[in-house]
Amino acid sequence: MSQGSAWAWDPGQYRCNAGFVPELGEPLLRLLAPQPGERVLDLGCGDGVLTRRLADAGCVVVGVDASAEMVAAARALGLDARVMDGQRLTFQACFDAVFSNAALHWMTAPDEVLAGVFRALVPGGRVVGEFGGDGNVARIVAALHRALAARGIGGDCPWYFPTPSDYRARLEASGLEVDHIESFDRPTPLPGDVGGWLRTFGRPYLSRLPAGHRESCIAEIVEDLRDELCDEAGRWHADYVRLRFVARRPAGG
Numbered sequence: 001m002s003q004g005s006a007w008a009w010d011p012g013q014y015r016c017n018a019g020f021v022p023e024l025g026e027p028l029l030r031l032l033a034p035q036p037g038e039r040v041l042d043l044g045c046g047d048g049v050l051t052r053r054l055a056d057a058g059c060v061v062v063g064v065d066a067s068a069e070m071v072a073a074a075r076a077l078g079l080d081a082r083v084m085d086g087q088r089l090t091f092q093a094c095f096d097a098v099f100s101n102a103a104l105h106w107m108t109a110p111d112e113v114l115a116g117v118f119r120a121l122v123p124g125g126r127v128v129g130e131f132g133g134d135g136n137v138a139r140i141v142a143a144l145h146r147a148l149a150a151r152g153i154g155g156d157c158p159w160y161f162p163t164p165s166d167y168r169a170r171l172e173a174s175g176l177e178v179d180h181i182e183s184f185d186r187p188t189p190l191p192g193d194v195g196g197w198l199r200t201f202g203r204p205y206l207s208r209l210p211a212g213h214r215e216s217c218i219a220e221i222v223e224d225l226r227d228e229l230c231d232e233a234g235r236w237h238a239d240y241v242r243l244r245f246v247a248r249r250p251a252g253g
């Protein structure tokens with residue numbers, strides 16, 4: 001789920017503002033179709049809610065996440081969770097499957113990630129993943145850029161949102177065979193206004209501001225986005241685009 005080095009994640013805040021992330025991971029779990037006894041790596045396991053589901057399905061699961069706070073939350077669910085940067089996976093041919101939900105956009109070195117996934121899989125093993133694709137949260141990103149630019153602050157988008165063709169090429173270059181790849185819009189209802197999303201996920205941007213200026217910036221962005229992301233009944237959604245894929249390490253490779 002997360003890259004942890006730049007700031008501390010707060011699992012309580014995450015559950016409040018982003019409980020939808022594991023809930024919306026259910027279709028991806030079905031695509032993985034985990035079998036009892038399979039060895040599964042949950043790459044970017046976050047607080048372990050979906051990792052727990054894999055364990056409950058009878059899999060032997062290891063979760064990894066770059067955030068020590070999230071790993072502690074996953075361990076509290078009784079899971080084997082480890083602090084590890086997904087761009088430097090250290091596993092060698094020991095998993096039947098790698099699973100990753102809503103995490104790969106935090107890892108801006110995708111070729112390193114995929115090289116580690118290839119190494120981690122046994123020959124014939126599969127990787128099933130979903131994360132932000134090209135155009136993901138484009139309105140939120142644009143509003144963040146506007147708000148920071150108005151304060152004289154620039155900088156790039158900190159997340160990796162590729163097109164299916166870009167990601168297919170990387171999967172293939174890493175030696176994986178692509179069974180399926182698609183990208184689709186998934187407007188995602190938020191539990192409150194977009195301010196909660198920004199407090200939970202927007203820190204790569206908001207940390208460019210002095211701490212005392214962040215809340216006023218969030219309030220400004222909420223108003224900026226109200227017409228675009230809030231309906232007449234006051235329900236907010238985020239403009240998510242998902243990139244979903246299934247690939248495998250060749251049986252002889």
Ligand code: BEZ
Binds near residue numbers: 105131137159201
């Ligand atoms: C996402 O799941 O699409 C996402 C979450 C946090 C930051 C950026 C994107």
